[in-house]
Amino acid sequence: MGCCAAKGQKKEIFRKSTNRKLSISKKVFIKQRNGKVIENYELVSKIGEGSYGQVFLVTHRESKAQRAMKSISLGQSIDLDQLIIEVSILKELDHPNIVRIFEVIKDEKTINILMENCTGGELYERIEKNNHFSESLASQYMFDMVSAIKYCHEARLVHRDLKPENILFENDKENARLKIIDFGTSKYFKPNEKMQRFIGTSFYVAPEVIDKNYDEKCDVWSLGVILYVMLCGSPPFYGKTTEDIYKSIKTKEVIFRSKNWETVSENAKSLIIRMLNKDPIKRLSIDEVYSDPWIQNKKNNVSDMPLTKISLENMHKFQNECNLKRVTMSYIISQLVVSEEVDELRKVFESLDKNGDGKLTKNEILEGFKYTGVIDLDLERIMMDCDADNNGYLDYTEFLTAACNWRKITSKNRLFAAFKALDNDGSGKISFNDLIEAFKSTDVDNQQIKEIIEIADANGDGEIDLEEFERIIMGNSYNRV
Numbered sequence: 001m002g003c004c005a006a007k008g009q010k011k012e013i014f015r016k017s018t019n020r021k022l023s024i025s026k027k028v029f030i031k032q033r034n035g036k037v038i039e040n041y042e043l044v045s046k047i048g049e050g051s052y053g054q055v056f057l058v059t060h061r062e063s064k065a066q067r068a069m070k071s072i073s074l075g076q077s078i079d080l081d082q083l084i085i086e087v088s089i090l091k092e093l094d095h096p097n098i099v100r101i102f103e104v105i106k107d108e109k110t111i112n113i114l115m116e117n118c119t120g121g122e123l124y125e126r127i128e129k130n131n132h133f134s135e136s137l138a139s140q141y142m143f144d145m146v147s148a149i150k151y152c153h154e155a156r157l158v159h160r161d162l163k164p165e166n167i168l169f170e171n172d173k174e175n176a177r178l179k180i181i182d183f184g185t186s187k188y189f190k191p192n193e194k195m196q197r198f199i200g201t202s203f204y205v206a207p208e209v210i211d212k213n214y215d216e217k218c219d220v221w222s223l224g225v226i227l228y229v230m231l232c233g234s235p236p237f238y239g240k241t242t243e244d245i246y247k248s249i250k251t252k253e254v255i256f257r258s259k260n261w262e263t264v265s266e267n268a269k270s271l272i273i274r275m276l277n278k279d280p281i282k283r284l285s286i287d288e289v290y291s292d293p294w295i296q297n298k299k300n301n302v303s304d305m306p307l308t309k310i311s312l313e314n315m316h317k318f319q320n321e322c323n324l325k326r327v328t329m330s331y332i333i334s335q336l337v338v339s340e341e342v343d344e345l346r347k348v349f350e351s352l353d354k355n356g357d358g359k360l361t362k363n364e365i366l367e368g369f370k371y372t373g374v375i376d377l378d379l380e381r382i383m384m385d386c387d388a389d390n391n392g393y394l395d396y397t398e399f400l401t402a403a404c405n406w407r408k409i410t411s412k413n414r415l416f417a418a419f420k421a422l423d424n425d426g427s428g429k430i431s432f433n434d435l436i437e438a439f440k441s442t443d444v445d446n447q448q449i450k451e452i453i454e455i456a457d458a459n460g461d462g463e464i465d466l467e468e469f470e471r472i473i474m475g476n477s478y479n480r481v
Helices: 011-018 080-092 123-130 135-154 218-232 242-251 259-263 266-275 286-291 305-320 323-336 339-352 362-371 379-386 396-403 412-422 432-438 446-456 466-474
Strands: 031-034 041-050 053-060 066-073 101-106 110-116 167-169 178-180
Touching (some): 080 110, 123 218, 135 286, 305 379, 362 379, 412 432, 432 446
16 A cells, blocks of 8 residues: 555555656756855865865765765856856766765855765775776776766766866775766767767877867777876876877877786777777777676676565555655665665666666566566556656666665655755745746646645645654655565
8 A cells, every 4th residue: 555644644645646756857856046054054174176166075964865965166267168067967977876966055155065975085096006906896887887888878967077186986895886977078969960069188189189089989089089088097197298198099009018917818908999980980988898708797787686576566556655755765765875885776777778778678677677586567567657758768777766675775854855855945844836946947747746634734724734744754654675
């Protein structure tokens, strides 16, 4: 059974609402607003600085979640249009190896972008510290990067400035997962379209970018250079000046001269050579890189049968949840949950995602259910209930929302933060107008909003207070395991 109707509530209202299921895409919760950062965040420390501005560690006051805040001064010469494009791109992207954005706050002096806090530092820093990585570790890191760029290219998005400084570790563990950041130079492209603007960083830029006539395969070249650097500690093309580096990139062949290469497999070297083919037509596509056996060795296969079965069963039960709980789950997963909390679910997602495009099709989900022995299911209904943006696939956050152990990721602080997010006017109650404002960029209609309030409104005042909210969210609807 789904959410229980509030005490004294007519049960026919609940039955009507179950036929009008509501799912909200994560981007609905990523707000761009004017205001003061200190109203919602406590400043902890400065953790970075660059030509663009500063990066601070901040704590979200309601949820206590820690985030990284990229603060850009409006007084300096910045391309505001490009910054807005970067924010818009990050709002659309939904992949476990791409940094999440939470909100944008603009005040009189700065634009502040609140993002996921990756505590493990840059890939560049680890390369400097370790000189180079073992082949096993490098292939694990490479799988994360290739998966993210494959997802981007599927979305017709090219990054254009891949380098170790733009790749962060989630935490400081050796086997930490990677996140790609800084989409300020990225661009949506059309098939067979050539780009002319020079963008990139000297050691990692593709030869055709130097010639200002390139396509999305420039990202493959950059990944090839990163792989080379991870395995031996130095770039494949070198020079004393930028001009010398560019000349080397355009004219010299890849060689494996240092002693570090003696223990590297021929499969790894072969992949690098094919990724660093100077002719972009002959160079591997990102799909071909992803399918290479050296990369696939690190792909997560469905090995944890109990966890996979539980996750898929939770998806099956998701259809029984009432709309208020579904919205709240989506908010907590997309805005408050730390990546490490859902690491096991991420592995399940990756194992189900057979073609590595960062989203689950009906067939991929069906194969997962068959693998776990579940065959009696309404797949169309599951897709309809879980696919928040109605694009015909389950994106990463949609999967997490439907498959997670709800009680494990919920806390008083997170419930209060979700309540505050829906209480638009700060009155201490969620009103009809609050939900109209919260869902104004969606196709949610007035009747659905009315039903949300009616189910939770125990005292009949036409609004949802915090106690009513917590009761309906944490009520014994069903056992998520």
